[in-house]
Amino acid sequence: TQLLEQSPQFLSIQEGENLTVYCNSSSVFSSLQWYRQEPGEGPVLLVTVVTGGEVKKLKRLTFQFGDARKDSSLHITAAQPGDTGLYLCAGEGTGFQKLVFGTGTRLLVSP
Amino acid sequence: GAVVSQHPSWVICKSGTSVKIECRSLDFQATTMFWYRQFPKQSLMLMATSNEGSKATYEQGVEKDKFLINHASLTLSTLTVTSAHPEDSSFYICSARASRRSPYEQYFGPGTRLTVT
Numbered sequence: 001t002q003l004l005e006q007s008p009q010f011l012s013i014q015e016g017e018n019l020t021v022y023c024n025s026s027s028v029f030s031s032l033q034w035y036r037q038e039p040g041e042g043p044v045l046l047v048t049v050v051t052g053g054e055v056k057k058l059k060r061l062t063f064q065f066g067d068a069r070k071d072s073s074l075h076i077t078a079a080q081p082g083d084t085g086l087y088l089c090a091g092e093g094t095g096f097q098k099l100v101f102g103t104g105t106r107l108l109v110s111p
Numbered sequence: 112g113a114v115v116s117q118h119p120s121w122v123i124c125k126s127g128t129s130v131k132i133e134c135r136s137l138d139f140q141a142t143t144m145f146w147y148r149q150f151p152k153q154s155l156m157l158m159a160t161s162n163e164g165s166k167a168t169y170e171q172g173v174e175k176d177k178f179l180i181n182h183a184s185l186t187l188s189t190l191t192v193t194s195a196h197p198e199d200s201s202f203y204i205c206s207a208r209a210s211r212r213s214p215y216e217q218y219f220g221p222g223t224r225l226t227v228t
């Protein structure tokens with residue numbers, strides 16, 4: 001069974017701080033996606049990373065896929081209250097069509 | 112692009128009744144649709160995968176006779192919760208995948224909150 005563990009589970013920070021969320025597994029994934037979900041809504045896709053070592057930037061968000069394609073990180077620079085939400089990583093396993101979702105990281109950014 | 116809608120957005124029903132939730136891909140054809148369940152402050156739990164025109168594949172522990180899934184067209188999948196009980200109360204989310212290519216991306220609906228009284 002493929003599992004994705006996210007850390008930390010919960011993070012409460014002040015506006016302007018930087019933070020990193022980690023997504024780790026012992027399994028190799030063909031691709032990995034990051035989503036953000038707000039209360040009462042469905043997850044919204046932020047990025048997909050495919051190649052080991054790949055780095056993608058989305059404004060203040062930087063995503064990295066591990067060299068071995070077993071882990072990923074999300075770094076947010078100068079966090080804003082609008083970044084508040086549940087961040088989910090999800091991996092596509094080799095030969096599978098379904099996504100394996102991480103345990104989630106709940107971020108709260110206070111003004 | 113890649114918009115997925117769900118209807119209804121919330122529903123309250125009495126114990127023992129059945130509830131149908133619709134999931135539609137609005138601007139693309141979805142070869143595969145997925146149904147998830149999410150408990151408060153938790154991650155998404157995959158319930159089943161449905162491919163258009165074929166029977167759904169259910170995850171271990173999910174009762175297929177209780178959660179009926181129909182993927183009748185490339186833009187519509189439905190989830191029917193039969194003989195609902197209070198423990199079925201949850202947030203149900205569908206997602207749709209546009210093609211079988213890899214890497215693929217899933218686009219999620221806004222979710223349906225079901226409350227069984």
